[in-house]
Amino acid sequence: MAAVTAPKQDRSRLTRQRLLQAAIACLAEHGWAGSTVAVVAERAGVSRGAAQHHFRTREDLFTAAVEYVAEERSAALRALRGPACRAAVVSELVALYTGPLFRAALQLWVAASYEDQLRPRVTALEARVGREVHRMAVELLGADESVPGVRETVQGLLDMARGLGLATLLTDDAARRERVVAQWVRILDGVLGAP
Numbered sequence: 001m002a003a004v005t006a007p008k009q010d011r012s013r014l015t016r017q018r019l020l021q022a023a024i025a026c027l028a029e030h031g032w033a034g035s036t037v038a039v040v041a042e043r044a045g046v047s048r049g050a051a052q053h054h055f056r057t058r059e060d061l062f063t064a065a066v067e068y069v070a071e072e073r074s075a076a077l078r079a080l081r082g083p084a085c086r087a088a089v090v091s092e093l094v095a096l097y098t099g100p101l102f103r104a105a106l107q108l109w110v111a112a113s114y115e116d117q118l119r120p121r122v123t124a125l126e127a128r129v130g131r132e133v134h135r136m137a138v139e140l141l142g143a144d145e146s147v148p149g150v151r152e153t154v155q156g157l158l159d160m161a162r163g164l165g166l167a168t169l170l171t172d173d174a175a176r177r178e179r180v181v182a183q184w185v186r187i188l189d190g191v192l193g194a195p
Helices: 002-030 037-044 048-054 058-078 086-098 100-114 119-141 150-170 174-192
Strands: none
Touching: 002 037, 002 048, 002 058, 002 100, 037 048, 037 058, 058 086, 058 100, 058 119, 086 100, 086 119, 086 150, 086 174, 100 119, 100 150, 119 150, 150 174
């Protein structure tokens, strides 16, 4: 009996993962208005019924999708522990806000700003993800937040990364972004000390 259950659970887990990945892609490409459960199901290659089996509502699907990708990015950041250089950490933090996750999350934030049912879920998710990213940034940068100005510098780095993400929505100016990242590494070296 267990041998039969495991493949079914594996298929279910794969279907859920495909739905979450498709939801992020749809949200990033089509925005909230163009991302329905039917559109996501089609992109994932599953029936609408299968999608609704995994996620009761549209809000469930999209908040789970943003959470899923945020966890994947957190895992990528955790992989930097150890010999990672400060420039690599800053680049990875900026990548959190300049890729499809940020584009999708931004669409969800905009929708939450006018959809009362969605707002508390997105606000709670954003607060949790924001705290986790800040905590990981502090750890990866070896920052001592008991030193005056360090907490604000780390938060400034994250705010700058978010600003670069917003700018990237309109134009992808990779050369400018590289210069800004290099400057933030210099700022961090000045505040935190050379690595």
